[in-house]
Amino acid sequence: MEDFVYFFTFQDPSIAWVVLGITLLGVGSAYVGTFSFLDKKALLGDAISHAVLPGICLGFMVAGEKNPVYIVSGAFLSGAVATFMSSWLKRNTKLSEDTIIATILSVFFGFGIVLLTALQKSGNPEIAGLNSFIFGNAIGISEADLMLYGGLSLVIILVLTILLKEFRLMVFDPEYGKAIGFPMKSISFLFNVLMILAVVIGIQAIGVVLMAALLITPGAAARFWTDRLNPLLILAALFSVLSGILGTYVSFVLPQMPTGPWVVVFLSLFALISFLISPKSGIIFRYFARRKYLRKTHRDHLMKALYKAKENGKSGLTIAEIYQLYPYQKAATNHSISGLSKNNFIATNQSLISLTESGISEGMRIVRLHRLWELYLNESMNIAPDHVHDSAEKLEHLITPELEALLEKRLNYPALDPHQETIPRENHDLR
Incomplete structure (x- = not known):
């Protein structure tokens, strides 16, 4: 009980920063994830979340330490390459989309594990804590990291809010959007950038393995409650934020527990409740x-x-x-x-x-x-x-x-x- 009061009354300023960061991350991920869920790009989000691992390792190699700017940049480039390869293979081969995504996910994640293993055997003392990118550890994030990740999350939220009409057209009627003069290809490209960014900023808190759950599950759970986009986004953000805070609290109370799996546990609980008792659905x-x-x-x-x-x-x-x-x-x-x-x-x-x-x-x-x-x-x-x-x-x-x-x-x-x-x-x- 004392841990509960200590955590949720923010007596430690670092906890307040963590809660703020996980809240911004949850809202940004839920917004992007809801659109990707409605646009049937759930598998792509999963592939990107696994594909950023090589970029994390390469960013660490270049910086020689856990520099958040290098790690975020490397992860973003790795995710961008995976997204580009997915689109290119879909346009130029006869392979099905799920086959392409599964192949990219496996290849990039396998390569990332090889690099991570090599780094662990390198003897570099700065390697400690790099494993947290696999399953996430929100409590272990520094204030400087939170400033960067929180700022990027805020950018995602603002862009999606300002361009809500454009992204709505992208999901529901891209042909109509194109007919009335909207640059739908550019909008789709921007959305892919935001999805990669959402994955990248969540990897240290949630982990590359489970980041896809933070993208997709809130929107899927909220979909049981409403058919309208604005309430759907709000509910998805609420489920994501609550799950993120509760998962972080478990990591705070039990430091040996990674954050990501517990966030997914709480998200799954919200999804199960929605599946069982939501009106109409x-x-x-x-x-x-x-x-x-x-x-x-x-x-x-x-x-x-x-x-x-x-x-x-x-x-x-x-x-x-x-x-x-x-x-x-x-x-x-x-x-x-x-x-x-x-x-x-x-x-x-x-x-x-x-x-x-x-x-x-x-x-x-x-x-x-x-x-x-x-x-x-x-x-x-x-x-x-x-x-x-x-x-x-x-x-x-x-x-x-x-x-x-x-x-x-x-x-x-x-x-x-x-x-x-x-x-x-x-x-x-x-x-």
């Missing part, structure tokens, strides 16, 4: 929504069956007859009967179930929609009368009063469906 929400829909359709079908029985001159249907209509659905049928009775749509007299006044009106509406859809499918879609029933069964539950009026007008206010059954109207009295 969450698997739990969809489960209950589907369950509710199936119960509604079963009640509608039961109402329709009772209305058709009344059309045929019967006062209702017995429980046994209803069970025969829906074999193997006894529990669902009992639930529908209970719900309709509670809403005063049906009345039960011993074993006979019949429609009430309000039930007749509701049953008529469902039958009317079903027969309108059957006629529409037959006349407008040229589907044979004996093939329209199943489709109409699904469509009858998905209609608004406005669409119903439009459908009826389109069919010229018909009286009969394709089976020559009457399409009931409001004044259609079966009492």
